[in-house]
Amino acid sequence: MSNIKYILGLFEDPDDMMHGIDQLQKNNISIYDVFTPMPIHGIEDKLGVKRSRLPIVAFCCGITGTITALSLMYFTMAVDWPMNIGGKPNFALPDFIPITFELTVLFCAFGMVGAFFFKNHFFPGRAPRVMELRASADRFVIAIEANKGFDADKIDSLLKEAGAIEIKHNDRKYVSYE
Known part of the structure; x- marks a missing residue:
């Protein structure tokens, strides 16, 4: 049993990231979340995010x-x-x-x-929940939850084909700032 919880694909270009989302969805791989340094129009519809209440x-x-x-x-x-x-x-x-x-x-x-x-869990004294620190600066990140029966090699190859510049296998849920 692997202790990998998330696979993170880091992209430099938002178009490459959108292509990566398409590739993962074509192969029925569920995306946990996407982190971007700027708003990207249409990404909510692509990910199936419900309208805010x-x-x-x-x-x-x-x-x-x-x-x-x-x-x-x-x-x-x-x-x-x-x-x-x-x-x-x-x-x-x-x-x-x-x-x-x-x-x-x-x-x-x-x-x-x-x-x-x-x-958004912004309570005083609570540590920030961040998967990749560069997602707020210059990288576009796709996070894929590594659940039972996942094929890490297939996910890695799909992300590389889509233009990912780096792929991380995250063994913790969140990274702290310290």
Whole structure:
């Protein structure tokens, strides 16, 4: 039993990497992930990445902010301490629209940042999860999970044919910065 967990194919050119993805998918080899130093349009569709659910989180956080603002203003101005201000009703909705908008945006912004940190495991004190340090500088990396019954020689030859300049057999899940 080999203790190789991932095979990493490093490319210099994004077109070569896209060709490598095509070659691996033609041979029914599942790709764990792809790491690039810049966004590449169309790679999500090629890898079958699902659409993000972040807009749903944004909507829920925005509605929470709206409900919080309106309920707080209703409670303070109509229930807890009703005041007669210029003969207006205690809960005059047009007067509360700016504050409602601001709290909606505030809750949405903080909720989105929190959801992003939670989803990507960006917690204070957590070591970064990086497979290849050069993926953020100048290399395009395809990571293939080495599960049971994989043929490392076949994967290596497919990556070399696609234009990989380096192939690494990674025995650890992540590399630390130290």
